[in-house]
Amino acid sequence: MKRLAIVVSVLSAILFTSNSFAQSNNKWKMQLGYNVSAPLGSFKNDYISNTSFRGGVGEISYTVNPKVSVGLASGYQDYYQKYGRAVYHTQGNEVVSAVISNSMRVVPVLLKGTFSPMGNSSSFIKPYLSAGAGINLVDYKQYLGEFPTSDASGVFAAQAGLGVLVPFSKNNAETGFKLGGTYNYAAYKKNGLSNLNSVGLNAGVVFNLK
């Protein structure tokens, strides 16, 4: 978390000393944010139930009109849970006593559209809806004691989100602080899992790219 605070401070310093938040007709924007994610369904019940506080989101978007933007979104989320020592029947008469550590690292790459019904109004808070689809790059690792089994793959993913944008100023209503939530679907059907669904809560900033 210390490193996260340093990064946010450095980024903020760079961004605020540039003209990123000045009024601009620039249509290209970037969003950076911190993300918390909670597993759902099979992901939660069969693998990791802990909420992950280790994640980030990013998006580069193009403003089609004041109400609609499209973009490429990515991010990173690290899920982890350790289960106390227990006995597992593996195959035949084989029995293993082990502490199991489950790890899942997910990098989504999504094409995303965002609809802001209030457009570039000078409102203090502007809600938005978003939807995206693409792939999740998934790094699965399960440890029996210190011995890992790993599997890397890419699976179809889709996302629906909503939230609010709090503009930095009335003069530049499309940049500001952003707070949102997402529902994430991922078609992951292996390693004993039938999906990799989650809900996320993110907070970040949106700024112009020039």
Place this chain on the structure above:
Amino acid sequence: MNTKLNLLSAFAGLALIFTGCTKEPLNNLTREESRIYITNHDSATNFSSFKTFSISDSVTYVNNGRSSRDRTVADQGFINATIAQMKAAGYVQVGKQTNPDVGINISRITNTSTGVIVYDNYYNGYGGYYDPYYWGSGFGGYNYFMPYGYATYSIREGALSIDLLDLKDASANNRIKIVWTGLIRGSGIFSSDANSQVKTLFDQSPYLKTN
């Protein structure tokens, strides 16, 4: 310039966040938690038909596929712990010259040259590591036989194996069958308490008893 600066700083920030916000599972394990205890046994064996056992007074040190006899303080700890668990299960310890029903071999297995060896290789070489004559001249010429196998395990740093041999039925079968195996893998095996480790193997093998 500002666009490039913003992009660079943004991606640098993301990279730092991503690398800094990862939980490395291996860093969150104690030595005890790093260890796994694996047992397997022959389905056809009725362990309550055995009443007596004998255990080798030293361990077989299998290093890079070559074996020698050894008995360090840690080895003796595992021998003593195995005797205690067998007695607790109701078996009576006897000398190897008094026709024990069960013989027990303990092996300390390490590999330093190639990084990884497959655990099955240990059993493939079992006859070379253990001389059947050790259990008496009547066992000479018998091969060792293991009716079960292991799937995916490999040994990097070290392992300890406890093998129970059916000596009672060896002459009827013309071979010495390995009827139970307890394998310990992970960190700090030989520098940690032997009793608790061996007890874990026996606790997950409730069929190992005389009645």
